[in-house]
Amino acid sequence: MMKKKKLSTLISSASRNAGGVFEVVRCLNSRLDQYIDNQVLSIVDECIDDDLDLWGNTELILEKHIGPRSLLFSPGLIKALRRENPDIVHVHGIWQGTSLASLKYHKGNQRPYIISPHGMLDPWAIRNSRWKKEIVGRWYEYEHLKSASCIHALCESEYDSIRQFGLTNPVCIIPNGIDLPSLPSVSRSGKNVRNIVFIGRIHPKKGIKELITAWSKQAKEITENWNLVIAGWSQLNHQDELIELCDNLDIANQQMSVDDFVSQQSSMTGSSVYFVGPVFGEQKNSLLQVSDVFALTSFSEGLPMSILEAWSYCLPVLITPFCNLPEGKQEEAAIEVIFESDVPNSIDIVQGLQVVMEMSDDDRIAMGMRGRKLVENKFTWDHIAKQMNSVYDWLLGKTEKPKCVKMK
Template identity: 40%
Template sequence: MSDLDYLSRATPHSQAARSDAPIHVAMVMGRLSRASGGIFEAVAGLAPALRSRPGIEVDVFGLQHPVSAAQDLERGGVPAQAFPTRGFPSFGYSPALDRALRASSADLLHVHGLWMYPSVAAPRWAAARKAPYIVTPHGQLDRWALAHRRWKKRLAGFAYEMRHLRGASCLHALCEAELASIRAIGLTNPVCVVPNGVHPPMPTANVAPLWRSRVPGRASILLFLGRLAPQKGIPNLLQALAIARDAAASKAWHLVIAGWGDPDYRARLEHMAATLGLEGLVHFVGPQFGEEKARSLAAADAFVLPSLSEGLPIAVLEAWAARLPVLMTPQCNLPEGFARAGAIRILPEPDSIATGLRELFAMPMTRRLEVGMLGAALIQERYTWSRAAGDMESVYRWLLGLAARPATVDLA
């Protein structure tokens, strides 16, 4: 299908319009909270970077959460609104969101994430406005992600999600693996492949994170930073550390698990660590945001992400930006990290992770520093928010009929 076939779906702009014409983008997500994990981090990185570009207005619309992060976006100069919901919290039905979108002057919607009420609101807005929308699944169409709670997702798919996805003027994949996942479920929309970015490390003035006093002063720290959820593979990591316990103890390595999530799931992880006899080596320190996250990264000596499923994890990018050596699975969808940043390749199973841990624990400090520099160089080359914003602006302008199709867009 040609570019014009796609663009004729829904664009109010003339093909002859100026390529530098002002545009207004409304980003829409589920819960407007850091509890939304990587989705919020992506919105919080991309929206300000777009807004800093000439001729682009960006707002963020989301659903209310007890711990709102709207103020974090507003501090970055991005107007953000969170709307009340009714009924099942996991869906987030919100007539107030519909009303706000109808009142918005946005030329285009950019929906982040699936399976919640924005997946219903976006097609309605597009039909009424005769305007395009783009959807970023953020890894939620990966095979493992679709299999997790499969019956609920099948019901949602039949009810509204496939209509939402098929109706999008473009889908946004974070990496080539996500593009393959999108095509594997039969979606034939245009797909742009634009990776996440990352902010430069915040200055910490050599201030230690609040949890540092809980870990022996001379210990080397392996950091896990992210949501405490099944797809992150933390049980495998704990079993692997139990296997490699002697190597960890001989080099005084400790594992710090910094994250948020379901309290019951965290309790199960803590019980598992205790059952494995890891109380002295594993430290659950809770969520780390803003300055505390920067201090946690600065205090670490290495980073690990043993995920079973990801889109493109910002946590790994942050670790590279902080010049940390990284252990990660292929499911993190960052193959260049193995080829160019010295990342230690682990599979999402205990024995493989234990082998990777032993490799890290035996690595001289000088080599760890060299590997950290490789990761930082890769970030500067490929994973800045300014680059991501430039690529997304090109996609938006193409969808609005203001520019030619960019090279990032794949047509099925």
């Protein structure tokens, strides 16, 4: 029997701290088992104990870092990579110590590696913390990017960003995937109060401040039948800023657990913003079941898992062009906010929010069903893993170049 090739996947955090990338790596690697021996190498953090069980049978190797948390430099990770001696390395995310570990391993044996930037080469992301990226870039990241055997783009827009950054490497274009849940069991028709939900990192780049401001500009007769729900973990104390914004705009707001929010649906009144904390597993399922619209008015994304999840639950979505899912608009599964200037703002979100809130229940339900169909046809993890494995085989000289790979 032919020995399977060995893959080592590097990610800066193997917990919820990695945001959507955590879900991507966990789900992708579980599907790659049928093709390849694979393991995940990462850095210990404060949330890892809570999320270890979610990795299932995937082999997880965790090392400590030294120096600033923002850089995650880990000599242990470099030693572990050399000890495991994989045939190919896949790095998820850039500007972290995982890139340095990958580069040092490659210099020692010239084995191929692939980088998934997950939107971190998009213009907004490059401008954010530019000084840090310049230091890290000159130290190791520019060389790491230029020496990659292949770079993974999630969509055509990310491919364009990679080329605009000046990189000439081969690029494979493969989207993220999703596990399809059962069809929602809760009726979304004829409700007295409906819910618009955001799920993800509570971070300035997600456009939540602009979403809340746009919410405040809606007519009272519209918002009295709706609530806005913000679910996620706060970064840079951004949730505190959002609560202060609600107070300044005279918007009723409340912090409560997601379990309490779901259980109190029958007695809820509208016009409020609810902060329900991080949601995972069954809590996320329960929240999506009682939601009517999903909103991600972000300024910078790779290909957001949260939108694919929302579609899998038959939810219509409100997105921006920076979500990199033009299929949503093309298939009439999304309302896309069009920004009139280079700087996204709440004024542009107002109209999109109004459109989705004023749609009939039947029209919103039909839009959500089109989203579900889109996910079924294009974004399942089994399909994604098969494409990614074809890229690994090509990089190892076992097959011809896959159709998903673009050369410069």
